Amino acid sequence: MLDLNNKSILITGGTGSLGKALTKEILTNYSNVRRIVIFSRDEQKQFQMAQEYPENLYPQLRFFIGDVRDEQRLVRAFEGVDYVIHAAAMKHVPIAEYNPDECIKTNVIGAQNVIHACFQTKVKRVVALSTDKACAPINLYGATKLTSDKLFVAANNIKGDNPVVFSVVRYGNVMGSNGSVIPFFMKKRDEGKLPITDANMTRFNISLQGGVDMVMHALANAWGGEIFIPKIPSYKITDVATAIGPNCEQIIVGIRPGEKVHEEMITPSDSFYTYDLGKYYTILPATQAWDLDEFKAKFNAVIVPQGFAYNSGDNTEWETVDSLRYLIREHVDTSFKYNG
Numbered sequence: 001m002l003d004l005n006n007k008s009i010l011i012t013g014g015t016g017s018l019g020k021a022l023t024k025e026i027l028t029n030y031s032n033v034r035r036i037v038i039f040s041r042d043e044q045k046q047f048q049m050a051q052e053y054p055e056n057l058y059p060q061l062r063f064f065i066g067d068v069r070d071e072q073r074l075v076r077a078f079e080g081v082d083y084v085i086h087a088a089a090m091k092h093v094p095i096a097e098y099n100p101d102e103c104i105k106t107n108v109i110g111a112q113n114v115i116h117a118c119f120q121t122k123v124k125r126v127v128a129l130s131t132d133k134a135c136a137p138i139n140l141y142g143a144t145k146l147t148s149d150k151l152f153v154a155a156n157n158i159k160g161d162n163p164v165v166f167s168v169v170r171y172g173n174v175m176g177s178n179g180s181v182i183p184f185f186m187k188k189r190d191e192g193k194l195p196i197t198d199a200n201m202t203r204f205n206i207s208l209q210g211g212v213d214m215v216m217h218a219l220a221n222a223w224g225g226e227i228f229i230p231k232i233p234s235y236k237i238t239d240v241a242t243a244i245g246p247n248c249e250q251i252i253v254g255i256r257p258g259e260k261v262h263e264e265m266i267t268p269s270d271s272f273y274t275y276d277l278g279k280y281y282t283i284l285p286a287t288q289a290w291d292l293d294e295f296k297a298k299f300n301a302v303i304v305p306q307g308f309a310y311n312s313g314d315n316t317e318w319e320t321v322d323s324l325r326y327l328i329r330e331h332v333d334t335s336f337k338y339n340g
Helices: 017-029 043-052 071-078 093-098 100-120 140-155 181-191 208-221 237-244 268-273 292-299 321-331
Strands: 008-012 035-040 061-065 083-086 125-129 165-169 193-196 202-206 227-230 234-236 249-252 264-266 274-276 280-283
Touching: 008 017, 017 035, 017 208, 035 043, 035 071, 043 061, 071 100, 083 100, 083 208, 093 100, 093 140, 100 125, 100 140, 125 140, 125 208, 140 165, 165 208, 181 193, 181 237, 193 237, 208 227, 234 237, 237 249, 237 321, 264 280, 268 274
Parallel strands: 008 035, 008 083, 035 061, 083 125, 125 165, 165 227, 193 249
Antiparallel strands: 202 234, 227 280, 274 280
């Protein structure tokens, strides 16, 4: 178990879905944590989150207004912080396509600012959140997140004697997160029609808790430069629509700018550096600053076959309509009902 005894953790984008889930996880299971800092730029979301966690009951929780575009503000926020979880991002694909410069400022320059701020303070470990869209990207959001991944992996090569360790976690769509398809369909089903971009479309699926578990795993176990990838099921977008609105008409509206029919998390070209850890895969940096044989022995890591690929269309594990309904009730809305 991760040792958080008297440690301070900062979460950029901490008022987002994963940031809030991480906060709940730490407050629930790590009573010995010294401080949790929620770093974000939305004062209203910080105000609302502070109502959920009043200061008299959660004195270890702090709120810090700031933007990852502002390196000096990050340096100020990182003072006295042991662990950083970098979850801040501009993530909506169509919005990024329309506003490319803004996406680059947050996702690329922001990542570089986080790295620089870590070098200037005494941060010990950093986990950056990635996305399946960073694998063989075809949209700007994915391209900026791939760049961010490369920056965090390479940061381990330029740290010198600094003990900080950088790693990345990459996963698919988080069930029920802000802007995801399930809440969207639940709002639209009363209209009797659900828009489907492509009838063949598939996506990876992970719960918020699965994302939290993966971040905590990386914080505890990263040696530096790994990209951790979970073994998770896929779903068909048509099955999601059927699970939520079985009597709704499914209207094909076409793929949006920058979308894929199937999402990827490991390409055949990655296979030369990809290892199976059991619960996770990990893509190792081409040049490690540590002993590979020791790493393999420590984690029982086995290299995948050359040409191995991991994408949502060819997955071996699938959600069904019934399993999706169960997961929606468990992870999204406990009062969820369908009219089937």
